Amino acid sequence: MDFLARATAVVGNTMVLMRRYGSPAIQALGPSPSIPEARSQGIMTLKMPVARGWAQGHLPTAAPGLKVNAFATGLEHPRWIEVLPNGDVLVAESRQLPTPPKNLLDAAAQATMRRARALGHSPNRVTLLRDAEGRGEAGLRETFLEGQNQPFGMALVDGTFYLGNTDGILAFPYHEGATRIDGPGRRLTTFKPGGHWTRSLIVSPDGRRLYAGVGSLSNIGDDGMQAEEGRAAIWELDLTSGQSRIYASGLRNPVGLAWEPATRVLWTVVNERDGLGDETPPDYLTSVEDGGFYGWPYCYWNRIMDDRVTQDPAMVARAITPDYALGGHTASLGLCWVPEGTLPGFPEGMAIGQHGSWNRSKLSGYRLIFVPFSNGRPSGPPRDVLTGFLSADEKLAFGRPVGVAVGPDRRSLLLADDVGDVIWRVTGA
Numbered sequence: 001m002d003f004l005a006r007a008t009a010v011v012g013n014t015m016v017l018m019r020r021y022g023s024p025a026i027q028a029l030g031p032s033p034s035i036p037e038a039r040s041q042g043i044m045t046l047k048m049p050v051a052r053g054w055a056q057g058h059l060p061t062a063a064p065g066l067k068v069n070a071f072a073t074g075l076e077h078p079r080w081i082e083v084l085p086n087g088d089v090l091v092a093e094s095r096q097l098p099t100p101p102k103n104l105l106d107a108a109a110q111a112t113m114r115r116a117r118a119l120g121h122s123p124n125r126v127t128l129l130r131d132a133e134g135r136g137e138a139g140l141r142e143t144f145l146e147g148q149n150q151p152f153g154m155a156l157v158d159g160t161f162y163l164g165n166t167d168g169i170l171a172f173p174y175h176e177g178a179t180r181i182d183g184p185g186r187r188l189t190t191f192k193p194g195g196h197w198t199r200s201l202i203v204s205p206d207g208r209r210l211y212a213g214v215g216s217l218s219n220i221g222d223d224g225m226q227a228e229e230g231r232a233a234i235w236e237l238d239l240t241s242g243q244s245r246i247y248a249s250g251l252r253n254p255v256g257l258a259w260e261p262a263t264r265v266l267w268t269v270v271n272e273r274d275g276l277g278d279e280t281p282p283d284y285l286t287s288v289e290d291g292g293f294y295g296w297p298y299c300y301w302n303r304i305m306d307d308r309v310t311q312d313p314a315m316v317a318r319a320i321t322p323d324y325a326l327g328g329h330t331a332s333l334g335l336c337w338v339p340e341g342t343l344p345g346f347p348e349g350m351a352i353g354q355h356g357s358w359n360r361s362k363l364s365g366y367r368l369i370f371v372p373f374s375n376g377r378p379s380g381p382p383r384d385v386l387t388g389f390l391s392a393d394e395k396l397a398f399g400r401p402v403g404v405a406v407g408p409d410r411r412s413l414l415l416a417d418d419v420g421d422v423i424w425r426v427t428g429a
Contacts, residue, residue: 027364028282030381033325035301038276040308045278046108048358049390049397051117051419058398060368061388062426065345068386071131071407071414071425072138076123078416078423080200080334080403082154086176087408088130089138091416091423092163093123094150096197112358116397117419124148126163128179129423131408136425142179145172149193153201155210157239164199164212167191169237189237189244192217192230196271198333202257205264210237215253219274220297220309232296234268234288250294250319256335256403258350260287263376269332269352270322272300275308278360279328285335285350285371285378286322295319324378330365331355334404334415338370342406343385343413344428349373351385351413353401366390368401368415368426385426386415 028035062068071089080092096119101107113119125146129138145151145163153164161174161181170185189212191199196215203210216232217223234254236247253271260267266288272281273296281300299305299316326332334353338346349372354365368386372379389399399420407414413426 026279027327028279028325029327031324031378033282033301035282035304035325036277036280038280038304038306041275041277044105044109044275045359045361046112047361047363047394048112048116048118049363049395050115051400052391052396052398054398054420054422059388060386060399060424062386062429063384065429066343066385066426067429068424068426069136071136071423072129072141073422075127075421075423077117077418078127078402078421079198079418080152080154081405081414081416081423082156083405083408083414084156088128088177088179089405089408089414089423090144090154091127091129092151092154092403093125093127094148094152095120095122095418097122097150099194116358116400118358118400122150124151126151126154130179134409136412136427138423140179144179145181150197152198153212155201155203157203157207157210162188162201162210164201166193166197166199169199169201169210169212188242189235195231196253198255200255200257202259202266205259205261208239210239211235211247211257211266212237213251213254213257213268215255215271216296220306225297228297234266247290248288248292248294250292250296250298250315251288252296254288255333256352258335258337260373260376261337261339265376267335267350269326269335270294271331271333272328273297273306274329274359276306277328278362278364282325282328283330283332284322284326285324285332285352286320289320292320293318294322301325324371326352326354326382327364329357329360331357332365333402334368336404336406336413338406338413339410342411343370343426346370346383346385347372347374349378351404352382353404353415355400355402355418356390356397363390363394366397366400368404368413385413386424389417389419 130140150166195217356366
């Protein structure tokens with residue numbers, strides 16, 4: 001039996017285990033989630049729908065009172081969105097790259113991700129979209145920046161465009177209204193590539209600092225903690241001095257970053273570890289403290305220790321419990337602050353693009369949700385904004401939500417869909 005066939009057999013054996021053990025009936029959600037006891041899996045659950053895309057006229061399902069249209073189609077694996085002050089919409093198109101499999105399970109995981117178009121050729125570009133006529137559709141499309149290394153996060157500060165490639169942050173001169181940037185850019189930081197490869201960016205409210213999310217190399221420090229140095233963290237870069245430091249750590253894969261405007265507190269969504277069950281532990285939304293440590297890889301949620309990891313009691317004692325659980329393996333990636341009045345019937349809060357699971361028996365995520373806030377804190381259960389990305393039998397993915405941003409008109413949300421190759425626009429009905 002060749003390597004690929006053996007990997008396929010691993011996936012088949014995993015499906016048998018899934019049918020045997022089933023899935024928890026209740027998701028681990030909110031500030032005080034019910035988290036099932038960890039069940040270490042000899043073979044990690046692997047389940048991923050086949051990437052289908054959207055047929056003509058087929059759209060996601062918008063919540064009551066809302067409607068959805070395609071702002072732009074025909075992109076190539078759009079992942080992240082940045083709306084510029086002049087209304088131009090930038091989209092980072094990139095993809096995870098295949099690597100030589102370390103073992104049979106790794107080969108099976110890569111085969112599963114290929115089936116969902118999550119692994120393969122990376123376009124390595126940023127595309128500019130412009131709706132000059134205000135019709136809710138991009139009439140102009142230009143290649144804004146190309147030849148990058150898995151680009152993801154973007155930010156604009158005082159005539160400088162910042163780009164988060166997987167191997168570091170680059171700075172480019174920008175003039176308002178420009179539709180293209182040429183030149184190599186100026187390197188500000190260097191990050192180790194591999195593993196969790198996305199590098200989200202956000203600017204501080206005063207415009208003086210830049211923050212970047214850098215995920216772990218492995219699931220639970222599998223190659224030793226020396227290999228994880230500088231990872232599983234949010235970095236802070238001082239744009240004046242050029243000095244950088246780790247702002248917060250113990251965050252397995254912090255992707256989306258957003259500011260709560262009243263308190264000026266930084267928030268992030270984090271993808272938690274694999275191999276302990278469908279809902280154990282949950283992904284989460286949390287505020288981020290300067291110098292804070294959030295548990296990875298030693299423990300999760302309320303300092304529950306992961307007995308697969310060589311423990312460090314001092315680090316466990318420091319671990320901060322996250323603010324709000326989002327359910328197990330939802331792959332919550334996109335995050336943006338939504339002011340009240342952006343969508344009718346929705347208060348202020350956070351919009352979260354849930355890319356969707358590939359490692360649990362009953363799939364989760366595959367939706368755009370909204371978490372209401374009050375007095376700077378989550379204040380209620382999550383609400384669906386867009387659903388319908390997954391077929392009822394969980395065999396097909398029509399799309400997978402990623403980055404989310406408030407639209408240029410401030411009365412809409414834009415959502416990147418990297419399976420449908422679409423930017424969706426959500427507004428009032």
